[in-house]
Each structure stands twice: as structure tokens, then as C-alpha cells.
Amino acid sequence: MQIAIIGASGFTGGELIRLLASHSEGEVVCATSRKLAGKAVALTHPHLRGFTDLEYTNPDVGDIDVDVAFLAVPHTAAMNYAGSLIERGIRTIDLSADYRLPKDTYEKVYGVEHTDYHTVPYGLPELHRNEIPRSILVANPGCFPTGATLAAAPLAKRAHTIIYDSKTGVSGAGVSPSVTNMYTNVGDNFTAYKMTAHRHVAEMRQEMGFLGSSASVHFTPHLLPVNRGILTTAHILLDEPITQEEVDALYEDFYAREFFVRLQRPSLSGVRGSNFCDVAFEVEEGGKRVVAVSAIDNLVKGASGQAIQNMNLMCGCAEADGLMVVPLQP
Numbered sequence: 213m214q215i216a217i218i219g220a221s222g223f224t225g226g227e228l229i230r231l232l233a234s235h236s237e238g239e240v241v242c243a244t245s246r247k248l249a250g251k252a253v254a255l256t257h258p259h260l261r262g263f264t265d266l267e268y269t270n271p272d273v274g275d276i277d278v279d280v281a282f283l284a285v286p287h288t289a290a291m292n293y294a295g296s297l298i299e300r301g302i303r304t305i306d307l308s309a310d311y312r313l314p315k316d317t318y319e320k321v322y323g324v325e326h327t328d329y330h331t332v333p334y335g336l337p338e339l340h341r342n343e344i345p346r347s348i349l350v351a352n353p354g355c356f357p358t359g360a361t362l363a364a365a366p367l368a369k370r371a372h373t374i375i376y377d378s379k380t381g382v383s384g385a386g387v388s389p390s391v392t393n394m395y396t397n398v399g400d401n402f403t404a405y406k407m408t409a410h411r412h413v414a415e416m417r418q419e420m421g422f423l424g425s426s427a428s429v430h431f432t433p434h435l436l437p438v439n440r441g442i443l444t445t446a447h448i449l450l451d452e453p454i455t456q457e458e459v460d461a462l463y464e465d466f467y468a469r470e471f472f473v474r475l476q477r478p479s480l481s482g483v484r485g486s487n488f489c490d491v492a493f494e495v496e497e498g499g500k501r502v503v504a505v506s507a508i509d510n511l512v513k514g515a516s517g518q519a520i521q522n523m524n525l526m527c528g529c530a531e532a533d534g535l536m537v538v539p540l541q542p
């Protein structure tokens with residue numbers, strides 16, 4: 213199975229190459245970068261030396277001839293590639309936000325016109341496993357919505373309000389330097405941003421709706437001085453009181469067949485480098501608030517690992533192929 217990574221010089225592109233190095237059926241044969249064409253991939257991803265001899269190329273999209281393509285480019289750029297790939301039968305996984313939302317919602321949230329819209333499955337396998345195998349194009353979820361939705365999903369129908377409070381590592385902002393992500397602003401510091409209107413809240417609401425929830429959903433992200441990981445605390449407010457035993461049973465049942473969701477105390481180092489989402493939950497006295505906490509690696513379950521999970525489902529490979537990576541704790 214020949215694979216192209218479009219946008220391979222970025223963080224998620226590098227993670228795709230790292231994880232696919234141990235895939236039993238896939239081989240990365242094309243790694244694109246507009247700026248680094250002709251240079252060795254291992255020059256900008258030195259951790260990959262010895263695992264890839266590829267050089268970056270900058271082909272026209274119509275000349276990319278592979279079985280599977282990953283779009284690891286910014287939102288609004290992915291829509292320029294997807295159409296040409298899928299019309300030639302290339303299974304495509306888009307890591308950007310371009311196909312995650314209905315067209316009108318996307319255009320409102322992202323403030324741009326969508327010039328090549330397709331309705332495609334939302335690639336959160338734990339919720340949409342049945343839709344993904346039939347699809348030629350899958351929208352890989354946002355990093356925050358992945359951790360948040362997996363934390364609250366089993367209680368979706370019981371909640372009237374869900375408040376997600378997330379802390380993220382800086383690699384979520386991508387490889388390009390900026391004043392926001394420079395060391396002097398991030399190191400030895402901790403701050404909230406986009407406090408009431410982050411673009412990911414639309415995805416979080418969409419997935420709660422998919423689960424049959426009418427809960428009102430709110431979200432505030434914070435920037436942690438770490439490279440990888442998202443810890444999300446979900447405050448799940450209920451109309452009817454619930455017991456700890458009932459919540460235990462709901463989560464255990466919901467995730468009984470999900471290898472990548474582990475019900476144990478979440479921490480960033482407990483999932484680092486891996487495709488796991490760890491989730492724990494506790495009922496407050498009185499039974500009307502459940503606090504559920506999740507941890508993911510934003511570059512793996514929040515992006516490239518989940519994208520490979522989707523590829524595996526789309527292509528009939530074992531779901532965990534390329535993803536049997538043990539977390540890096542401590």
C-alpha cells in the first residue's frame with residue numbers, strides 16, 4: 213500500500229512518518245513540502261534518520277499516484293487537494309478541519325468559502341466506526357474535540373450542560389514559529405486563550421448532537437508549557453442524579469471493545485507518543501455533576517495516530533497496525 217503525505221514537513225506529517233515506519237502494509241513513498249523540495253526528510257525530522265531515505269518533493273496534486281494520501285496541511289489548504297485525490301480513487305484522510313463540519317457551519321466558523329465540499333464521515337472511530345470503511349475521504353477530528361468527546365460521550369444523553377476545560381501542549385499550534393508559541397511566552401507560564409469561542413466547540417457540539425444529546429456545550433482551552441498532550445476536564449451537569457456505580461457501568465459498557473480508550477487515571481506522560489485516550493470519572497456528592505478527565509497525545513490520538521486508525525479501517529487493515537506504541541512515561 214503506497215502512501216503520500218502532503219505537508220510532511222510539519223509536526224503531524226513527521227508523526228505520520230514515524231508511526232507508519234512500523235506499519236505492516238503501508239509504505240510512505242511521497243512526502244511533500246513546498247519549501248523543502250529536494251531536501252532529505254531526515255534533515256528537518258532528524259529523529260526519523262535511519263527510518264526513511266525519502267526526499268521532500270513538491271508535485272502537482274494530479275501527479276500523486278498512490279493508494280492512500282494524508283492531508284497534513286492547514287485548514288483551507290486541504291480543500292485544494294482532496295477533490296483531485298478522491299476522483300482518482302485515492303483513499304484520503306484529511307487532518308485539517310476542512311471536512312469536519314457541515315458546509316454552512318464550516319464557513320461561519322472558519323470565515324471562508326468552502327470551494328470543494330464533500331459530506332464525509334467524522335473520523336472518530338469510537339463513535340463512527342460503521343461509517344468509515346465505506347468512505348474514500350474521512351475527516352480526522354480536531355485534537356481538542358477528540359479528547360473532550362471521548363471524556364463525555366457515555367453520559368451524553370444524561371447531560372443538560374457540559375463544560376470542557378482543556379490544557380494543551382504547544383505542538384498543537386504547528387511547526388511555524390510565532391510570538392504566541394515562542395519560548396519566552398510559553399515557558400514558565402500558563403494561560404487561557406479563545407476563552408468562549410474556540411473554533412473546536414462546533415465539532416464538540418456536533419458530536420454531542422450525533423450521540424442524541426441536547427446538552428449545552430462550552431469550552432475553554434489553556435496553553436501548557438509542554439510539547440505534547442491535552443488534558444481535558446469535562447464538567448458534566450445532569451438533571452437527574454446518578455450514582456458512581458451507574459457511571460462506572462456506563463463507561464465500561466461504552467468502551468468495552470475500544471482498545472485505544474483505557475479507563476484509568478489520565479496524565480499527559482501516561483499517553484505520550486501513543487494512540488491511547490485515558491479516561492477517569494467521578495460523581496460529585498448529590499449525583500448531579502460528573503467530572504470526567506481525559507488525556508491524549510495531540511499529535512497521535514489527536515491527529516496522526518487517529519488518522520492511521522482511520523486509514524486502517526478504510527483499507528481493511530488491522531485497526532492497531534502501526535499504532536502498537538507503548539506510551540513514553542515518565
Ligand SMILES: NC(=O)C1=CN([C@@H]2O[C@H](COP(=O)(O)OP(=O)(O)OC[C@H]3O[C@@H](n4cnc5c(N)ncnc54)[C@H](OP(=O)(O)O)[C@@H]3O)[C@@H](O)[C@H]2O)C=CC1
Nearest residue numbers: 219221222223224246247284285286287289308384386387
Ligand atoms: N498539531 C496538532 O496537534 C494538530 C494538527 N491538526 C491539523 O493538522 C494539519 C497539520 O498540522 P501541523 O502538522 O501541526 O501543521 P504544521 O504547520 O506543523 O505543518 C503544515 C504543513 O503543511 C505545509 N503547508 C502549509 N501551508 C500549505 C499550503 N497552503 N499548501 C500546501 N502545504 C502547505 C507545510 O510545509 P511547506 O510550507 O513547506 O509546504 C507543512 O509541511 C493542520 O490542518 C492542523 O490544524 C489536527 C490535530 C492536531
Ligand SMILES: CC(=O)N[C@@H](CCC(=O)OP(=O)(O)O)C(=O)O
Nearest residue numbers: 308309354355380381382384385
Ligand atoms: C496550541 C494550539 O494553538 N492548538 C490549536 C489547536 C490544534 C489544531 O491543530 O487544530 P485542528 O485540530 O483543528 O487542526 C488551536 O488552539 O487552534
